[in-house]
């Protein structure tokens with residue numbers, strides 16, 4: 001059985017860095033190990049090295065700049081995140097959009113370095129063109145639902161079903177759905193609609209018991225996958 005893809009984007013929540021960042025990451029890793037389901041955590045750039053040293057679950061950057069070595073003050077290059085221990089990067093998140101040529105360059109460089117990329121799309125129409133760039137996965141997220149607590153799988157299920165149809169046009173690229181995912185039921189629904197997994201932020205990062213939320217997500221994801229067999 002192919003495991004579900006669970007991607008937790010830490011964004012810049014107050015527990016995304018420092019000791020709190022370490023604490024939540026250890027809790028997430030424990031759930032991942034308990035269920036044998038890999039969970040990707042997408043962390044602030046400053047935390048990549050530290051978390052990669054102490055965790056076995058894949059640590060991603062939240063963004064990279066499609067630039068080459070040289071005079072680029074403040075730049076975070078694909079080579080830098082690799083050196084810090086990242087397994088991959090999110091790209092083009094609605095909160096950190098980049099141009100199409102930059103997405104292309106970043107996806108290619110990331111792949112050449114042996115890392116993974118998850119490219120965000122804010123509408124299903126962009127799923128096919130972005131998938132042609134051959135990232136590892138596309139994360140479809142209607143921006144208006146991000147952080148809303150209203151799940152894409154319930155509020156706009158047609159976005160997922162259309163995105164699933166688009167991703168089928170390209171071989172070897174996964175489709176993840178996100179925005180407003182809050183409950184296990186939201187996760188179940190997303191996978192039932194054809195997504196390979198989910199992306200989430202606020203429901204986990206703002207919870208006082210993030211491990212319980214993540215556990216519920218995994219249980220429901222596995223249930224949905226089992227049901228589809």
Ligand code: G3P
Pocket residue numbers: 009093141145146147148149178179180181199200201202203
């Ligand atoms: O990258 C995932 C994220 O944008 C979803 O955010 O808070 O709606 O789970 P949230």
